[in-house]
Amino acid sequence: MISGNLRKIQKLTNPISIDMPEGTYAAYKKDFQSGRITVGNVCSADCFFCSQKWNPAGVIKDLKRFLTMEEVKHFTNLYLGRVTLIGGAFHTNSGEFFLHPDAAEILELLAAKNKLPSNTQIFTNGMDLTLEHIKVIKKLKLNLCLSLNTASITAREKIMGSGYGKHKNAVDSIYALDKYDVNYRVWIVPLRKSINNGDLASTIRYLKKSKVKLISLHSPGYTKYTPSVIAKELAITDKELFDFILLMKQKYNVNVDFDRYSLAAKFKNIFQMLYNLSKNGKHLNKKSKLFLCSETAKDILPLVLMKKGFHNYKIKVVKSKVFGGNIDCAGLLLVKDYISAVKEFLRIKQNGKPDVIILPSVSFDINGEDLSMTPVREIEDRCKIKLILA
Numbered sequence: 001m002i003s004g005n006l007r008k009i010q011k012l013t014n015p016i017s018i019d020m021p022e023g024t025y026a027a028y029k030k031d032f033q034s035g036r037i038t039v040g041n042v043c044s045a046d047c048f049f050c051s052q053k054w055n056p057a058g059v060i061k062d063l064k065r066f067l068t069m070e071e072v073k074h075f076t077n078l079y080l081g082r083v084t085l086i087g088g089a090f091h092t093n094s095g096e097f098f099l100h101p102d103a104a105e106i107l108e109l110l111a112a113k114n115k116l117p118s119n120t121q122i123f124t125n126g127m128d129l130t131l132e133h134i135k136v137i138k139k140l141k142l143n144l145c146l147s148l149n150t151a152s153i154t155a156r157e158k159i160m161g162s163g164y165g166k167h168k169n170a171v172d173s174i175y176a177l178d179k180y181d182v183n184y185r186v187w188i189v190p191l192r193k194s195i196n197n198g199d200l201a202s203t204i205r206y207l208k209k210s211k212v213k214l215i216s217l218h219s220p221g222y223t224k225y226t227p228s229v230i231a232k233e234l235a236i237t238d239k240e241l242f243d244f245i246l247l248m249k250q251k252y253n254v255n256v257d258f259d260r261y262s263l264a265a266k267f268k269n270i271f272q273m274l275y276n277l278s279k280n281g282k283h284l285n286k287k288s289k290l291f292l293c294s295e296t297a298k299d300i301l302p303l304v305l306m307k308k309g310f311h312n313y314k315i316k317v318v319k320s321k322v323f324g325g326n327i328d329c330a331g332l333l334l335v336k337d338y339i340s341a342v343k344e345f346l347r348i349k350q351n352g353k354p355d356v357i358i359l360p361s362v363s364f365d366i367n368g369e370d371l372s373m374t375p376v377r378e379i380e381d382r383c384k385i386k387l388i389l390a
């Protein structure tokens with residue numbers, strides 16, 4: 001017997017029947033529409049910092065199995081324009097792409113349909129990479145992002161769970177990537193412990209011998225649901241990372257960088273947003289405006305607004321109340337967070353009621369929905385103020 005939800009999906013999406021809840025189906029549909037390919041959230045690793053362990057249930061959809069080849073074809077044919085990234089997604093929890101039994105076939109399929117641009121980045125933990133995969137990656141001129149974390153197999157077992165053989169495969173895959181001249185970068189989550197005990201520095205030194213194009217230190221987000229002992233391991237400040245990177249560059253002359261919202265990228269995004277806004281809405285200066293921005297943008301937005309000659313505005317920083325933790329970028333803010341920020345703002349009498357609210361469009365997908373698939377218009381409906389997405 002099939003549930004009403006499943007029946008609805010089958011009706012909408014025949015010829016094949018997709019056996020997954022309606023919300024999960026909608027999440028895959030959205031991710032394929034935005035070019036992000038994930039084939040299910042089965043993973044060979046069990047990283048202690050994996051955000052998927054601690055995310056509030058239901059906000060990001062879980063499939064708990066791989067998509068079948070038939071389902072991959074279904075989402076590809078119906079919704080995929082061009083691939084932008086493989087192995088990561090917005091609306092669905094992602095697993096390890098190369099653990100999928102048909103990973104190589106999926107890449108060939110996407111290429112055959114002309115949906116896979118060369119240089120597309122594939123994220124992997126390297127534990128299930130085979131020579132066949134590497135040859136296909138090379139043939140299709142794709143880029144690999146190897147989530148290595150450490151070059152020490154014993155340290156890797158502690159950080160990422162799973163067994164010795166899998167980690168040996170991940171570390172050894174560096175030789176194969178070099179041999180086949182694959183374009184790859186290495187991703188490392190900097191941990192308090194691995195900085196203090198020298199493991200991070202020795203991993204970077206180890207990579208100096210390889211042909212890796214870039215070593216990216218990536219501090220993952222953690223939420224208020226993440227146990228404090230884990231959050232403490234991850235809570236490394238931008239300043240600490242900058243200093244560490246500088247030291248590594250001086251010592252080993254390696255191309256190492258950090259992957260978390262660079263200042264230049266922030267400026268560029270906010271300038272672009274205001275440029276679009278001033279182009280499309282000259283009438284805006286007469287209106288009183290409330291700019292809603294993320295914690296990440298809060299130091300930059302006032303400078304850019306001033307430089308661009310905006311006036312008659314106020315700024316309200318929107319905190320991530322749903323996720324909490326160190327989540328401070330606009331991409332992870334939800335409609336609920338925006339509504340509570342506007343309510344807080346309006347509670348202060350002297351603020352007055354603005355004519356328009358301007359908020360970052362990056363929080364919403366092409367259908368105007370946030371990560372939890374709540375439509376942005378709910379903010380307008382609840383706050384009764386005109387919204388502009390910038």
Ligand code: SF4
Nearest residue numbers: 043045046047050125
């Ligand atoms: S490899 Fe990625 S998805 Fe898998 S457990 Fe680690 S962080 Fe999570």
